[in-house]
Amino acid sequence: MFRILLLLGITMVAALPAAAGVSVFACEPEWAALAQEVGGDLIDAKSATTAQQDPHKIQARPSLIARMRKADLVICTGAGLEAGWLPLLLRRANNPSVQPGKAGYLEAATTVALLDRPRRLDRAEGDVHAKGNPHIQTSPHNLTVVAKVIADRLSMIDPENVSRYQANLDDFLSRWQSAIERWEQTAKPLRGMKVVAQHSSWVYLNQWLGLEQMATIEPKPGVPPGSGHLARLVDQMQQQPVQVIIRAAYQDDAGAEWLSDRTDIPVVVLPFTVGGSEVTTDLFGLFDDTIQKLLASAR
Amino acid sequence: MLVRKLVLVLCAVTGSAVSAAETSELDLLRAELEEIRHTYESSIEALEERIRQLESSARAPVAVADTASPAVPVAQEKPSDFNPAIGVVLVGTATDFSPDNDFAVPGFMIDEEAGPGEDGFSVGESELNAKVNIDDRFFGNFTLAVADEDGSTEVELEEAWFETLTLPHGLQLRGGRFFSGIGYRNQFHRHADDFVDRPLPYRVFMNGQYIDDGVQVRWLAPTEQYLEFGAEWLRGAGFPAGGAGRDGKGAWSLFARSGGDIGSSHSWQAGLSWLSARAEGRESGNGDSFDGDVGLALLDGVWKWAPNGNPSSNNLKLEGGLFWQNQDGLFTPGGGGVLAYDDDQHGGYLEGIYQFKPHWRAGVRYAWLDTDDPGAAFSGTSLDTLGVSPKIYSVTLDWSHSEFSRLRLQYSRDESNIDAVDRWYLQYLMSLGAHGAHRF
Numbered sequence: 071m072f073r074i075l076l077l078l079g080i081t082m083v084a085a086l087p088a089a090a091g092v093s094v095f096a097c098e099p100e101w102a103a104l105a106q107e108v109g110g111d112l113i114d115a116k117s118a119t120t121a122q123q124d125p126h127k128i129q130a131r132p133s134l135i136a137r138m139r140k141a142d143l144v145i146c147t148g149a150g151l152e153a154g155w156l157p158l159l160l161r162r163a164n165n166p167s168v169q170p171g172k173a174g175y176l177e178a179a180t181t182v183a184l185l186d187r188p189r190r191l192d193r194a195e196g197d198v199h200a201k202g203n204p205h206i207q208t209s210p211h212n213l214t215v216v217a218k219v220i221a222d223r224l225s226m227i228d229p230e231n232v233s234r235y236q237a238n239l240d241d242f243l244s245r246w247q248s249a250i251e252r253w254e255q256t257a258k259p260l261r262g263m264k265v266v267a268q269h270s271s272w273v274y275l276n277q278w279l280g281l282e283q284m285a286t287i288e289p290k291p292g293v294p295p296g297s298g299h300l301a302r303l304v305d306q307m308q309q310q311p312v313q314v315i316i317r318a319a320y321q322d323d324a325g326a327e328w329l330s331d332r333t334d335i336p337v338v339v340l341p342f343t344v345g346g347s348e349v350t351t352d353l354f355g356l357f358d359d360t361i362q363k364l365l366a367s368a369r
Numbered sequence: 370m371l372v373r374k375l376v377l378v379l380c381a382v383t384g385s386a387v388s389a390a391e392t393s394e395l396d397l398l399r400a401e402l403e404e405i406r407h408t409y410e411s412s413i414e415a416l417e418e419r420i421r422q423l424e425s426s427a428r429a430p431v432a433v434a435d436t437a438s439p440a441v442p443v444a445q446e447k448p449s450d451f452n453p454a455i456g457v458v459l460v461g462t463a464t465d466f467s468p469d470n471d472f473a474v475p476g477f478m479i480d481e482e483a484g485p486g487e488d489g490f491s492v493g494e495s496e497l498n499a500k501v502n503i504d505d506r507f508f509g510n511f512t513l514a515v516a517d518e519d520g521s522t523e524v525e526l527e528e529a530w531f532e533t534l535t536l537p538h539g540l541q542l543r544g545g546r547f548f549s550g551i552g553y554r555n556q557f558h559r560h561a562d563d564f565v566d567r568p569l570p571y572r573v574f575m576n577g578q579y580i581d582d583g584v585q586v587r588w589l590a591p592t593e594q595y596l597e598f599g600a601e602w603l604r605g606a607g608f609p610a611g612g613a614g615r616d617g618k619g620a621w622s623l624f625a626r627s628g629g630d631i632g633s634s635h636s637w638q639a640g641l642s643w644l645s646a647r648a649e650g651r652e653s654g655n656g657d658s659f660d661g662d663v664g665l666a667l668l669d670g671v672w673k674w675a676p677n678g679n680p681s682s683n684n685l686k687l688e689g690g691l692f693w694q695n696q697d698g699l700f701t702p703g704g705g706g707v708l709a710y711d712d713d714q715h716g717g718y719l720e721g722i723y724q725f726k727p728h729w730r731a732g733v734r735y736a737w738l739d740t741d742d743p744g745a746a747f748s749g750t751s752l753d754t755l756g757v758s759p760k761i762y763s764v765t766l767d768w769s770h771s772e773f774s775r776l777r778l779q780y781s782r783d784e785s786n787i788d789a790v791d792r793w794y795l796q797y798l799m800s801l802g803a804h805g806a807h808r809f
Binding site: 161 | 508532535537541591594630633636673678679808
C-alpha cells in the first residue's frame, strides 16, 4: 500500500510542468485580466471563478487547492466576498508565500475606499459585508489604483523584471486613462438614469457615471425576492418610473423577467466582469460593453 | 474646481454690475478674470505634475503595506481584538422510530455512536467552534460538541488541534485531537452532512466518525491535478481502535486523494485510505469485547455538477464509498469464554443530492453491509449474523432559507436488523457567528 502511494507520488513529481514565470491565482476574472495587463507575458494569471459564477458561492474545489499551491501571487477582492472559500483554500494549499500579510497575498478591496458600509451588522440584513460593498471592479478608477498595487507586488515577487512591470503599467495606465475619458464622454447621457438592479453589484459604476439605483430586486443582499417584495417593486416602479432593470450574467433571471413582464421595462444583462458577455474579452471590453448596453436601453 | 467657483462668483458680480457699469469697465474685469484663471490653471498644472511625481516615486516597491490610508483616529485597542472566530451550530432533531428497538447490527461489533440517533427530541450534535491564527506559523481550532446519549447530555471535546501555516514544499503538520483524514466524509462535521445520520458503514466501522489524538502530516503535490497524501500516527482510543494500545500509539493511517474539474460544470474527488488500529478491551453492544488488530480500507469518491459551475439554482452531488475491514484477534463474548476471530467485513453507500430549485434539495441514499459468517461458535454474540444482510434506504428533503439555516425531513427504511424499522427525522441546523467554510 505504502509503496504504491510512494510510487504514485514520485511519478507525479517527475511529471511536473516547467515553471512559466510568475503564477497568479486570481479569485475573480477582473483581477486575472488586470494582472495580465501589468504582467504581460512574464506572468500566467488564471481566475478561480468565471463570470457565470457567483463569487460568494464557490467551494474550495480540489482544482483550486492545487492551483493555489503553486501560486506566487493571490489576488482576491476581499471585503468578505470570498469569506466562504478563500480562508479554507489558503489553509489547504500549504503555500507559505501567499498567506495574508505576505507580498504574495493581495486583497484588492483594501486599496480603495468602499461604499455602502452597513450601518448595522446583522445577518438579519442578509448577506452584508462588514467592510462595505465588495464589487469594486465596476468603476475603472478603482482598477487604476489596483493596477498600481499589482505592479508593486509583481516587482517585489520578481525583482529582476521591475522595469518591465513598470513599463507595462505605464502603457496600461495611459491606454486606460484615455479609455476612461472616452467612456465618460460617451456615457454622459446616462447621468441621472434610473435603474433597478438584481443585487447591489454596480454601486461603483453608479457613482462613477451618475446612475441612480432606485431599488434592488433582492429585498436584502443575497436573499431572493418573494412575491410580496416583487409586487411592491411593481407599485414603486409605476409611481417612480425607471428606465432599465439590470442584472449580471450569473444572477437568477426569474425576478428580473417577472418584473419586466409586469412593467414593460427592459432587462439588460450587464457583463459585470471579464467574460460576462461575448465581446467582453478584456477590461476595456467590459466597460465598452457595459456602457453600450446601458446607452442602447436608454434610447 | 476652484477656478470654476471663482469664475462663477466673478460672473455673478459682473452680471449684476452690467446695468450700472460702463462697457470699458466690463472689459477690464474680463481681462482681470482671464489673468486670474490663467494663473490658477498654471499653478494647478504644477501641482498635478508634483502629484504625478510623488505617485510614481511611491510606487517603487518598498513595503508590503498597500493601503496608504490617510491618518485617521483609531479606536482604543480592546483585549477582545484578537479573539478567535467563534461559530456556533445549533442542531435539534425530532425522531420517530417504529418499532423502537435497541439498535444492533447482527454480525458486527459496534460502539455507542453507531446508532440511528436519539428517540424523540434531542439537541445532540450542536457545537461551539473557535478558530484563528495563533501566530505567523500556526493556526488553531477548537470544537466542543453536545452529545445526547441514553437520556443524558454530555459536552465532549470534539476537536482541539493546531496546524502549521508555513512549512515548505507543500507540507502541513497537524497535532492534537482531530477528525482523521481517512475517508471523504470523516473530515466533515456532522452538521455538514446531507442526511441526519451518517451512512451505515461509517457508523458501523468508524462509530460515525473516527476521531483520535495524535499527529497528521499532509503533503500536497505541486501538480496541475490536485493530489494529496497524508499519514497519521494516533493514540488509538477512538473506535475502531480502542484502549490506546501499543503504549498509547495504537493506530496509524495513510491516505491519498486526487481531484479536479471537467469543464466548468463538473468537479470530482476520489480517495483511498488505510487505517491500522490496535483494539484492546474494546467493548461493543451487549458486553462483548475484542482484543486484536483492525485493518480498514476505504475507497471513496464524490462528483458534483452545477450548470457553468454556478450552484445557485440547480446542482447535483453524487457520493459513494466502499469499505473493507479485517479484524484479527480474540473475541470475548459477554457470556464468558474466549474465541479466536479473524474475518473480513465489507460495506458501502451511495447517495445523491439534487437541488431542484433555489433553497430546496432532495436526496436518496442506499447503504449496505456484508460479513463473513464466523461460524456456530459465535451464535448468540454480536458477531452472530442471524442471516441478516443489513441495508438502509433513505430519502431526504431539505430547505435552506440562507446559507446559515436549514430544515430537513428524512425517512429511512432500516433493514439492518431482523425487524425492519421505519425511521422519521425532522431536524434544524442553524449556524451562528463566523462564516462557515465551503468545503468541497
